[in-house]
Amino acid sequence: MKKAILFALVTSFTSTAVLANESAKTGDATKGKAASAVCSACHGADGNSVNPDWPKLAGQGEAYLVKQLHDFRADKRAEATMTPMAKGIASDEDVLNLAAYFASQKQSSATANKDKVAAGEKIYRGGIMASGVAACSGCHGPSGAGNEPAKFPKISGQHSKYIIKQLKAFRSGARNNDTGKMMRNVVAKMSDSEIEAVAEYVSGLHE
Ligand code: HEC
Ligand code: HEC
Numbered sequence: 407m408k409k410a411i412l413f414a415l416v417t418s419f420t421s422t423a424v425l426a427n428e429s430a431k432t433g434d435a436t437k438g439k440a441a442s443a444v445c446s447a448c449h450g451a452d453g454n455s456v457n458p459d460w461p462k463l464a465g466q467g468e469a470y471l472v473k474q475l476h477d478f479r480a481d482k483r484a485e486a487t488m489t490p491m492a493k494g495i496a497s498d499e500d501v502l503n504l505a506a507y508f509a510s511q512k513q514s515s516a517t518a519n520k521d522k523v524a525a526g527e528k529i530y531r532g533g534i535m536a537s538g539v540a541a542c543s544g545c546h547g548p549s550g551a552g553n554e555p556a557k558f559p560k561i562s563g564q565h566s567k568y569i570i571k572q573l574k575a576f577r578s579g580a581r582n583n584d585t586g587k588m589m590r591n592v593v594a595k596m597s598d599s600e601i602e603a604v605a606e607y608v609s610g611l612h613e
Contacts, residue, residue: 479495515563
């Protein structure tokens with residue numbers, strides 16, 4: 407009897423948790439598309455930006471996109487161009503819808519600078535033992551696709567210029583919205599040339 411009650415309690419708790427989790431992140435991609443005209447000027451109509459200063463959003467994890475937009479809106483991630491754009495989004499519901507729209511798009515491929523790829527691959531898969539840099543693949547996955555539930559972003563196929571800017575921003579602390587300093591700890595001891603090599607490798611990675 408006691409076991410049965412416990413089982414019922416655990417089951418209802420789990421399903422409530424699952425429901426809460428789902429309702430917290432379900433956006434409507436069709437409504438998101440309708441709200442995305444202002445974003446497309448920089449990020450491209452389908453989330454594939456042409457200018458490497460602006461990140462691709464196509465195919466990015468939905469929960470990660472939601473987190474970034476909330477972080478910009480709450481000044482937890484600051485950047486002169488994007489902060490006002492995020493604050494201009496009309497509602498939290500639009501944040502969810504925009505994230506759903508861009509997450510549902512297919513990312514365009516990129517080509518890497520071949521000279522740096524071999525050194526970058528070593529860092530991506532094995533880290534740098536001597537300076538204690540963790541392997542990127544441990545969190546971002548073997549193909550750079552990220553981990554949606556953990557909000558580890560997809561980084562494969564992203565513009566290398568944008569990746570380099572983010573890694574340096576984590577290193578200087580200009581970007582500090584990574585939970586538990588996960589990224590700041592990784593890049594703390596990376597040199598510019600190590601950052602450039604790993605960025606080239608990641609940019610050329612395809613799923
Ligand atoms: C004027 C150009 C511009 C416009 C318009 C713009 N953005 Fe951005 N966006 C940027 C830049 C630049 C960055 C990179 C910021 C940085 O370097 O930290 C960025 C970053 C982002 C990120 C973080 C991506 C990542 O991989 O972490 C998201 C999400 C985003 N933008 C969504 C949007 C949405 C949604 C809109 C429309 C409401 C929009 N942007 C409009 C320039 C723009
Ligand atoms: C311990 C887990 C972990 C490891 C190891 C790790 N990352 Fe990350 N990375 C994260 C998390 C979490 C974020 C998102 C932070 C946030 O919420 O803004 C992130 C964000 C990033 C971003 C920004 C993406 C964007 O769209 O703005 C880049 C680029 C990146 N990581 C590259 C790397 C590289 C290259 C390595 C290896 C040298 C690496 N990461 C190792 C967890 C990790």
